[in-house]
Amino acid sequence: MILPKYKEWFVQVEVTDIDQKANKLTDEAYQKIDCLSCGKCCRSTVTTFDEEDITKASKYLLLSRKEFIKKYLILDLDNTFTTVSVPCPMLDLDNNKCRIYEARPKSCASFPHTYRPHFMRRKKAHLENSRFCPITQYVLDGLLNDT
Ligand code: SF4
Ligand code: SF4
Known part of the structure; x- marks a missing residue:
């Protein structure tokens, strides 16, 4: 389920330097969240x-x-x-x-796409991914708390 707080935030948000902030939050998320203990993207x-x-x-x-x-x-x-x-x-x-892993497709290598430039052009993908991906949730929560 997409949390309404993310949907509402995407509609009204105006964050400066959003790519920079999303990158920093993604770095933090990878320090805290172990993808090998999750695997939800590959499973769902x-x-x-x-x-x-x-x-x-x-x-x-x-x-x-x-x-x-x-x-x-x-x-x-x-x-x-x-x-x-x-x-x-x-x-x-x-x-x-x-x-x-060493030969995984580009879409897997860049998942959940929170490092990629133009963060706001992927609103729909971020919302979809927030349903199951703890890294996306961490980044969105961080951005949401920053506004
Ligand atoms: S190919 Fe992609 S989705 Fe499949 S296991 Fe590898 S990383 Fe996961
Ligand atoms: S769903 Fe997110 S946290 Fe889980 S394995 Fe995939 S990228 Fe990592």
């Missing part, structure tokens, strides 16, 4: 793979492009490849480790 959402991601991940797993797609991906209606199931089939459910 599908992930997109572009051509470059497919090439990199399939090479990493010593599979052909075709084999990799057949095993792990599905072509969505909008012509985007996404993981075929949730939790992600490349997640080790015993320890929350990604089996292709």
